[in-house]
Amino acid sequence: MTTLQPQTVHGAMFDTNELVINMGPQHPSTHGVLRVVLRLDGEKVVDADVVMGYLHRGIEKLSENRNWTQIILLTDRMDYVAAATSNVGYCETVEKLLQLEVPRRARYIRTILCELQRIASHCLWVGTHAMDIGAMTVFLYAFRERELILDLFEEFCGARLTYNSMRIGGLPQDIPPGWDKKVLEFCKIMDGKLDEYETLLTHNRIWLERTKGVGVIGGPEATALGMCGPTLRGSGVARDVRKDEPYAAYDEMEFDVPIGTAGDTYDRYLVRMEEFRQSLRIIRQATEGLPEGPIVGKVPRLIKPPAGETYHAIESPKGELGYFIVADGKSTNPYRFRVRPPSFCNLQALPRLVRGHLVADVVALIGSIDIVLGEVDR
Amino acid sequence: MIDRFVIPLLKILVVLNATLVGVTYMVLLERKVIAWAQSRLGPMRVGPYGVLQPVADAIKLMLKEDITPRKADRWVFTAAPIISMVPALIVYAVIPFGPTVRLFGHDVALSVTDINVGLLYIVSVASVGVYGIILAGYASNSKFPLLSSLRASAQLISYEVAVTLTLVSVILMSGTLSMIGIVNSQYNARVWFAFVQPMAFVIFFIGGLAETNRAPFDLPEAEQELTGGFHTEYSGMRFALFFLAEYANMIVVSSVATTLFFGGWLRPFPNVAVLHFLDIVPSWMWFLIKSFVFLYIFIWVRATLPRYRYDQLMRLGWKVLIPLAIANLVVTGIVKVILS
Amino acid sequence: MPAFITSLQKVVAGTTLSLYLGDWTVIVPATHIVQATHHLRDAPEAAFDYLSDLTATDWPPRAERFDVIYCLYSTRHRHRVRLKVKVAENQPLASVTGVWTAANWLEREVFDMFGVNFTGHPDRRRILMPDDWQGYPQRKDYPLEGPGELLMENPLDWLKLRQAREEADIE
């Protein structure tokens, strides 16, 4: 059921009828099960309504009935292309509630994992985004490199997609011997491959024509719309949780936050491409300066935070991933578990972005705001 | 009797079968070349290096359920794939694969026929092919195919203008509309027309990409936007016909480009006696090699470039290619008058 | 105490404060929410231009059973505050979509999950659950198994639903 109805457009001479089409939930470029109802005047989008919930599994409700450790596994299933980041965010929130100190080595490894995850997620983004605009080779190139990251994760925790790679207070296990060498090796490979993607896209005239001036949104408007992450930074707002409210070991890292100027699809693309490089920079620093020491803090046998609530945000590849958790101090599960999903908040901008553009731009914009439906619907 | 009936029929048989086999292998070639471009292997399971993949594809498509949507326009829905396939095949009637050769005691021209308006024949038959796409979109009674068929027909009609104008420049150079005549005039002029009409060739090739709905102009079947385009509702062999028609059209564009701009069956520098040893490669082979190069470029472009947007495509067609083609035509005419 | 809280207390009467784990929480009377949020967004010392999150918590035995929580962030000053409002079931709560457009979907989600009665919302529909869903899943008294489905299996509801689907099909 949707609110969009086709209307009659009155022209000077003729009246024409609008067309309402359903993009999704089964559509090759809605990145899963998103459904966008478009009201079209010819090929021009007059209005769009986003319908979601097809992947709603009630993770928030589920978590209120699981104990604190079991929830880590559920957080994997939200942003499934960046599962480790969700793990880190959740564990840190609980650590904040428990007022638990995490060892420095664990924080460093978390940083490395988060940044590897960011590269993996951005690989998927650049691949699908380019594919949506018709450049299909980039997709396979990006997946080739994502594969290397998945191998690294597999070596670290045994899983390739849903890692369950964190524990409250630290890590489940230390990194395998030689893993840090492989990470550095990967950084070297990735440097060259990034240039390869950019050769295919950044100065390609068709790519420029398809992305420049498409979905322009200014900084203040984007902020008010609750956009976050690279999507917001593309509009020139230097908002990065890693810099503003540092977590893990980001306060010890040196990196820049790239921001765009025009706020269009091309700037969002450039921001993310630069983020690849900044992530590599962080990984290098963290791997080379990896301190020795324990990997788990002083975690109580029974995890039962005192009554209270907190909101803690981290920078996931998609943007600000926040956890709002209420503990009642009595039971061994959270009283309220709330996720602030970055994809959801970015997706909210979609109707605003597509209005007045063509059907082809809709897919470009869905790609440009980089959503994962697992996280939108939870 | 033999010259009048048997040889033409044999020629039709050979050309038709060669085309169909070529088309199916074109599909394999495309999959392989794109796979190599994307650091993959492509089909490898059916036969050594996947060479029997087209056979498997054909069997699969023929055995698939043939679905007609309930609210579709049944007759038109059935006719549409045929309408798009037939023009793609009958165009081959006028394409010369080689000069007249002597085979088994008969003089055989290596083309099905040579008519004095051959070039116009190709253009007009190709213009009928657009019906297949429009009708497929209409008859499916579904919104995405309809949008796609509108895009396709607008695209075909627009680019046809530019392409036809470039052909006129070639006609001015050759003074004939016969395909064989055009090749012969390139022999007499001692130069391939691509070198005297570079602009026309570039416009023709871009227009050819657009007319065959190939990347970066594959908007009508942009699956990322229109979930498959005008053949969304088709399945089985009817879908295959659209698919084959596209590849057949690609071969047509490559053959026409070869004939008009790259000397058809002529070897490089046909008038230079020193290069006589090149004749060891038969003339029809030269034709195939040249066409193959174009087909390869078709695939290469697809693996490399993103897709244009509808309005950008139209702008390119009407505001860039057509004015350039007209300018090229006028300049050609003026130069021709001055030189004669 | 941050300056914006002092100034908020001057503008809105009846606020309560708490500080836990370094986060400030301000409890505002439900009737003053728009006023308070407007102040927090526009006052130069506050400048909360970013609505990080908007959510709710259900505390069933309490008369004002819902806490509606606004997590605010300022991109200029880089500080946070949590605004909290207590509302009873069916008690109208003014929407803050006029303050931050981001509130649109977040409020829809709170409505969908808790049934908080937002007034003045431009597009108050369910967002994650199907439009014809009964009940509000995130409430503490929402059955965890069985009855939620049974609500849908009420024969009359089923008939209505089926009829609606058939009509949609015909279109």
Add this chain to the structure above:
Amino acid sequence: MGEAIAFYTIAAFILGFAVLVVTTKDTVHSVLFLVLDFLFVAALYVMLGAQFLAVIQVLVYAGGIVVLYLFVVMLVNLKRPPEAHHDPHRRSKLGMALAAAVLLELAIIVASGYARAASPTVPAAAIPVSGNTEQVGWLLYTSYLIPFEIASMLLLVAMIGAIVLAKREL
């Protein structure tokens, strides 16, 4: 003999499709029959040795103009309310009378036309070029230059008019 058979077959098809064009209920089908009609007319031209004209017929009419017809028919909502079919101002008798008059005129022309052979305006000997296409070109740019230019002006006017009508803002 063979030629006559071919001619009458083609003529029968042309007439048959023409009847189908006006009698078919579905407008899109009717346009499709029109295409078939044009294709058979082109075949008739080939029989007359006018290959150029045949090819142009297919290119311009079948491949170009009717495509636009199809566009219009497909996109314009043709489902009229039933009362529109009973036009109170419909004058079927007047229509019949006009049709009869036209038929009569045609009959007179045919009957009298067979008596004297039509003389070509330009004798074939006056054309200095050979070949089908060349002859058409020669005639168009010599004896029929003014009609040709007027026709092209007319098309230009029609084109501009269409743009003015359709464009929402110029």
